[in-house]
């Protein structure tokens with residue numbers, strides 16, 4: 001039996017996948033295009049290069065979902081986490097690292113394994129046979145991107161993300177907001193109440209537009225195309241085009257009646273749409289933005305009903321190649337139409353170094369199990385890794401799928417705990433306690 005696993009891309013996901021698969025007995029070839037072919041963001045030819053910030057974010061495995069992912073990867077002999085620990089810098093509760101020695105150590109550790117080889121070459125076409133993991137990240141080369149799009153259909157591979165902020169349902173004030181689809185459209189009661197609406201009067205709308213105008217914005221990275229598609233203009237750009245533009249666009253107040261004040265016609269309405277099957281997350285429709293994160297929370301908490309909103313993720317628009325994974329990937333991370341190919345990392349529609357490495361860890365283990373004839377199930381959705389894979393391979397709404405950070409909104413509820421802000425600490429501890437037990441069980445096979 002051919003025990004060679006080919007991995008395209010030696011970033012966060014590809015490096016972790018290679019490490020896991022090699023330790024489970026496979027021969028691994030990493031195909032990495034750098035340094036021969038560069039990207040606008042990478043600076044070196046090293047594996048595991050951090051392209052921007054040097055932080056793996058919170059290291060708190062009891063109260064933070066990303067910290068829990070750290071914990072799970074450590075428990076699974078993760079290369080990225082053990083190397084991060086070695087090059088850790090003081091950063092409060094965050095896991096920040098010295099980036100160049102970190103990437104050098106990732107590279108050295110992989111090259112020291114007798115069953116790992118690195119071929120420094122760009123792969124330009126989807127492989128037709130063998131065992132493969134594609135982990136080419138947000139900046140997948142143009143030729144390979146075109147080949148993937150030819151297989152998946154152009155609509156199923158995006159080259160930009162346009163992320164609207166996502167809010168935890170239990171942080172929304174339902175004494176101000178209400179559930180209703182515009183013109184009560186829909187066949188079922190569920191469809192007729194699919195949207196959550198937040199009303200504004202004229203003064204609130206005018207103040208909101210002023211806040212948008214004044215907010216600090218981020219620029220596109222150098223080399224990143226700034227050509228927005230008209231369908232995903234940032235809201236602040238729409239507001240710049242005229243004070244009424246949003247009221248005739250994503251904030252139009254038509255076809256909606258506020259049950260809290262049925263006689264008052266709202267001047268504008270912000271709509272939120274359910275973002276996952278669990279109904280724990282809602283995205284603010286049409287609110288993709290290039291505002292800085294601090295400015296986003298200030299501006300969005302001006303929306304009636306969202307004064308105390310907690311955000312599962314904030315908005316953004318970036319160059320980002322990612323698949324419509326809910327329609328394309330199975331729970332084993334295989335491309336349904338070409339099951340000899342797995343995808344891992346940011347290209348699967350997760351977001352961030354840690355999430356990408358975690359998806360690499362899973363892909364490496366799942367590939368090794370399949371190739372050595374040992375069945376390995378997908379980890380349960382009660383773990384951070386399992387919650388992410390469950391989300392991208394079917395839990396998310398496919399029509400509006402956008403990249404996602406790990407967050408507790410992706411976890412199934414622990415019954416019997418208080419909802420809302422006051423119960424949050426106990427709830428998060430219950431999630432992380434449960435996840436640790438379930439992850440250990442999954443690791444035992």
Ligand SMILES: Cc1cc2nc3c(=O)[nH]c(=O)nc-3n(C[C@H](O)[C@H](O)[C@H](O)COP(=O)(O)OP(=O)(O)OC[C@H]3O[C@@H](n4cnc5c(N)ncnc54)[C@H](O)[C@@H]3O)c2cc1C
Nearest residue numbers: 009011012013033052053123136137141345346352353356
């Ligand atoms: C500009 C920018 C800034 C970012 N900043 C942050 C941040 O601050 N914090 C954060 O958590 N996340 C950040 N991200 C997201 C970040 O890219 C991912 O979190 C993470 O690096 C993705 O890991 P990955 O392994 O999927 O992709 P990468 O780490 O990008 O690795 C993919 C690898 O594939 C190689 N490759 C691409 N195409 C081919 C090909 N055809 N053949 C062979 N090799 C190929 C690339 O050279 C690269 O080494 C940023 C992304 C971008 C684009």
